[in-house]
Amino acid sequence: MKLQRMNRRALTLGALAVSGALALTACGSDDNGGTASGTSSSSANASSIKCDNAKGQLLADGSSAQKNAIDAWVKAFSQACGVQINYKGGGSGAGVTSFNQGQLAFAGSDSALKPEEVTASKQVCSGGQGIDLPMVGGPIALGYNVPGVDNLVLDAPTLAKIFDSKITKWNDAAIKKLNPSATLPDLKIQAFHRSDESGTTDNFTKYLIATTPDNWKYSGGKAWQGKGGQSAAGSAGVAAGVKQTSGAIGYFELSYVGDGVKAVSINTGASAPVAPSTDSATKDIAAAQVVGTGSDLTLKLDYKTKAEGAYPITLVTYEIVCDKGNKAATLPATKAFLTYIASEDGQKLLSTIDYAPIPDAIITKVRSTIAGLS
Numbered sequence: 001m002k003l004q005r006m007n008r009r010a011l012t013l014g015a016l017a018v019s020g021a022l023a024l025t026a027c028g029s030d031d032n033g034g035t036a037s038g039t040s041s042s043s044a045n046a047s048s049i050k051c052d053n054a055k056g057q058l059l060a061d062g063s064s065a066q067k068n069a070i071d072a073w074v075k076a077f078s079q080a081c082g083v084q085i086n087y088k089g090g091g092s093g094a095g096v097t098s099f100n101q102g103q104l105a106f107a108g109s110d111s112a113l114k115p116e117e118v119t120a121s122k123q124v125c126s127g128g129q130g131i132d133l134p135m136v137g138g139p140i141a142l143g144y145n146v147p148g149v150d151n152l153v154l155d156a157p158t159l160a161k162i163f164d165s166k167i168t169k170w171n172d173a174a175i176k177k178l179n180p181s182a183t184l185p186d187l188k189i190q191a192f193h194r195s196d197e198s199g200t201t202d203n204f205t206k207y208l209i210a211t212t213p214d215n216w217k218y219s220g221g222k223a224w225q226g227k228g229g230q231s232a233a234g235s236a237g238v239a240a241g242v243k244q245t246s247g248a249i250g251y252f253e254l255s256y257v258g259d260g261v262k263a264v265s266i267n268t269g270a271s272a273p274v275a276p277s278t279d280s281a282t283k284d285i286a287a288a289q290v291v292g293t294g295s296d297l298t299l300k301l302d303y304k305t306k307a308e309g310a311y312p313i314t315l316v317t318y319e320i321v322c323d324k325g326n327k328a329a330t331l332p333a334t335k336a337f338l339t340y341i342a343s344e345d346g347q348k349l350l351s352t353i354d355y356a357p358i359p360d361a362i363i364t365k366v367r368s369t370i371a372g373l374s
Helices: 002-027 039-046 067-081 092-100 115-121 156-163 173-178 199-211 234-244 278-285 331-342 344-351 360-371
Strands: 057-062 084-087 106-109 130-145 190-194 230-232 248-253 314-322
Touching: 057 092, 057 331, 067 084, 067 234, 067 331, 067 344, 092 106, 092 115, 092 199, 092 314, 115 130, 130 199, 130 234, 130 278, 130 331, 130 344, 130 360, 156 173, 156 190, 156 199, 190 199, 190 234, 199 248, 199 314, 230 234, 234 248, 278 314, 314 331, 331 344, 331 360
Parallel strands: 057 084, 057 106, 190 230, 190 248
Antiparallel strands: 106 314, 130 248, 130 314
């Protein structure tokens, strides 16, 4: 499976090089690189896309977690409709801020809008407010680079201590206990975290707060609060830091695992440790509850799951858009793009690039909400 994923990534990078050049010409540069879908997937999806008078350009920003998915979707949608979409992927915090300043057609965030952010959005959404539409699911992988260690199991208390600089060597007794057959080196742990405000950080620390509050005594949120470690911007930056640093570990989406970076399996209390995958993430997300009100579809995830085969460190990326009061110039293109990515074909594309589709019961509600945007 790992070899297949690496081969697929090699092919998709070639496809992205072509689409990236077009995007640079049309929309300006983007320094948050990532993989995208292959040409065949994009072409197959393009035939079912409804453009519905979409035209012009869309500017969007936010979650770097979904950057690889957005790249794939944009390639297919732009081929079908000729609309130029520039998604910067500068982080969830940057996306929400820019959206509430009226700079974006939509934003991506791995955390739902806070009450004060909803209030701020009413200044931009004339007669309405910003809402959260769950669109991309997936596991937050703990990627590591430890020479000679091909399989690694960790649990919540050990992860909390690693990322709070309380466990500093890979041959620490707590890690040895979880990995009795591994040859763990006397090597310093280099724990990488996000330097920018990030929904990935928010979701990873929500997991630690929920499962091991005695070892992670921080309030949580998009900004990193743990002690020590090294920082990098965006999921791509953290993944690059792990790849380049012996003894490193960091958190990012599964699509960034590979090419020298391996993924930790999590001891959840189930009969066997659970590795991050689209299937194991979907099992966890399927148990999520919709807790948003009105048109908002915010989800509550189960970070404490002990279900067999369910990976507990998952996130859902929301597309943030006005329920009412969207800019007339960009509304047709925004609705057409969101309609496509929430469609059956758009969601099917996710599993080919290491993301988890949103469960049917939830994505059906998303489609209905998009149809009513005004």
